[in-house]
Amino acid sequence: MPETKAEGVTARKSEDFDEWYTQVLIRSEVADYSPVSGCMVFRPLGYSIWEEIQKATDSRFKEAGIQNVYFPLFIPERLLKKEAEHVEGFSPEVAWVTHAGNSALEERLAIRPTSESIMYEVISRWVRSWRDLPLRLNQWNNVVRWEFRHPTPFLRTREFLWNEGHSAFATKKEAESERDQILSIYRTVTEEYMALPGYVGRKTDAEKFAGAEETYSIEHLLPDGKAIQGPDFHFDGQKFSKAFDIKFVDEEGENQFAWQNTWAITTREIGVMLAVHSDDKGVVIPPKLAPVQVVVVPIVNEESKKVVLEESQKVAKRLSSRFRTKLDDRDHLTPGRKFNEWELKGVPLRVEIGPRDLKAGQAVLVRRDTGKKRVVKADSIESEAGKDLDEMQENLLSHAAEALRRGTSEASTIEQLKEVIAAQGGIVKIPWCGRKACEDRLRSEAGGKILNIPLDQKVTHGKCASCGEPAKMTVNYGRSY
């Protein structure tokens, strides 16, 4: 029988990203395959990361006055059809329930791919007067989009978990002003917790959410040079409120349709985060999100066993008061096997305590991101560990930001763009005239797409990379996951 089941990662991130990505997630026990094609299993390590992301996001939603709700999993087909663009966007990927027990249903039910239609049908009964607004709701739930492309854990799964925020306001201005608040929450969660930088911007009309007036996204860059969309925010205008009759009487006694937004962060983000930070030894988890932040490993020989274990227990206990700490006192594994296992599973900080450390009143700290060892006084172990964890959290973000900078380039013509995309991928800043025809050409000829349009724009942009006419904006372009 092997000492431990954990197999190391054999693929190399720099050589075969796809194989490495799957290996690292499966072998670290973050995720597993399931018997349902395209659906994954969140193992305790993976799910605990999601719980921490939820906590960080949800507490900020609540501070902002957003309230949680839960609406049904099922959407009657007739409701899904109420908003034309919405159904057109989602129906190719809808999973349909047609039978219950031995009976055929009278009307088939969609498993929610998103909940606009079921929520807004009900909300229209809740909103009567301007005093009922704003209505700012959110739910944390599962949704299903039956993608036919190759599934990848977290990054592309037929069922995924997310938050879906849905709000209704009395005025366009109020609805619009929610955008910065929500995007700022998502930036905090992605940058300060997940250590994931990204480019914020507006989607082009061709790329926006089915039913929205405007879509905003955070775009990340994967280590293989592909871009991937992170959290998003949709300004729906009055499209859904008109389709679902969400009307209210305003202060002047006039009937008005509400102005709406929706927004989401999904479990895909876990995959992006682990793809960016992890290495050939296993997953790397930012300290703020790690279910175990510090592991204490006693290094014992026969004669020192008792005293080293006692000291390790004491140190682990002290660390527990400030960090999520685990003492690994299993005696059937060598320290080396333990080191490998906790590196594979991404514990941010390892504390080693051996007989010599004991005598010297010290301990050894080893950081997961850099592998750097540091000998510290045992007396100040809490503050020293805290220092390492803080530095690691910052280091992951600055490394990821540096990778994003290195992966970002500029091109002013379609030829340059094709060259850059073919050579290194990444995100390319290009000037664009704003016309659909040019967007289509940029897509078909260079193999990527306009990811989003940064909100801060310079005054002049040179000439459109496609047509050579004066450009109206500079956009982020890239091959996208």
Place this chain on the structure above:
Amino acid sequence: MPETKAEGVTARKSEDFDEWYTQVLIRSEVADYSPVSGCMVFRPLGYSIWEEIQKATDSRFKEAGIQNVYFPLFIPERLLKKEAEHVEGFSPEVAWVTHAGNSALEERLAIRPTSESIMYEVISRWVRSWRDLPLRLNQWNNVVRWEFRHPTPFLRTREFLWNEGHSAFATKKEAESERDQILSIYRTVTEEYMALPGYVGRKTDAEKFAGAEETYSIEHLLPDGKAIQGPDFHFDGQKFSKAFDIKFVDEEGENQFAWQNTWAITTREIGVMLAVHSDDKGVVIPPKLAPVQVVVVPIVNEESKKVVLEESQKVAKRLSSRFRTKLDDRDHLTPGRKFNEWELKGVPLRVEIGPRDLKAGQAVLVRRDTGKKRVVKADSIESEAGKDLDEMQENLLSHAAEALRRGTSEASTIEQLKEVIAAQGGIVKIPWCGRKACEDRLRSEAGGKILNIPLDQKVTHGKCASCGEPAKMTVNYGRSY
């Protein structure tokens, strides 16, 4: 335009329980109907109660070493069929996905009615050695059971939310010893948080979970005299581990099948809790679970407005440091309308501050459960409010316990049983010989069923209420929801 949309409850709990129950949940904005038959909407008030129940339960699971996971919503039909009793129990209520987009699926997928089959298929890969055990997992998710009986918010819905705990142990003894730990967590949550007493016991073989060796339940009593099952715990023995091949090598190198348990608390419990505590003025929510625990209502006239509002803000701020507090400073509603609204919505404690209170350095506290008013020094408002909230929490439990006592009776013959059940319903303690034939007769002739068998049994039990032979146990009997 009306001052507020909130309509009062017109049905009377004592006269028409069913109508009252639905009115009180809908009008208090705890729940709403949905366009999907049998599925309900959790409004913010209802969902926040579930969040608090989750928190209280989940933190105790985590302390016990149970880890959260997430498995797919879908179960391929062939997996559901692996354990014979399990599929027989659930297939009449399964919702089936047969199509995705425009394609028919090769194999239809069940929406999970419970996750044994999808989880155990995967877990069988995780367990190889005794060192991998125990495995104690839990998920908080949605499940679907397509009941064809009349749906009622919380109490009977086709989709509901729950926790499903699933564990695997190396020995029968360890598996069995988990029972008391889990039931004790559920008792803490139901009694100390929900203020809901109940009878703990083992289900008869006829009533146990499809696939389990033994089922344990907490049985509650509704105000209409019907019993209703609360949280449950199933000892599965090796039934599933044999069907799904969850095998491990024990310390002696022998192959063994794991011993398993499952357990659950569902959103039904919210309905039981609100049915038991609420009254003709609206819902009553135990302070520990109320999203708003204290509402401060300023009583103003034109001249005092400014100073009373200022004092109310100060008081609300002080209360906020210890309780979830809301200041209701809306100026288009009379205090009376506000009182009605917060009573309807079940805020446990109201603080009234008027110009006279201001002068006297006092405030008026009004408890939701008793309606009792108390004048307290403004200086000690936090401790006084805390006292009222603690007392209310205790009072709700003691009142519910008293109602359970009053609703519990004894019968020694089937004639007595029929009489009691017809006259007042409730839970009736009867002696039983343990035979299925007698259980069937008790059911068909008296219209209820054996709810469960208390764990603490006296030594002697008289004669079976059905056959008159010596009884082996005393059981809890009643009509059940």
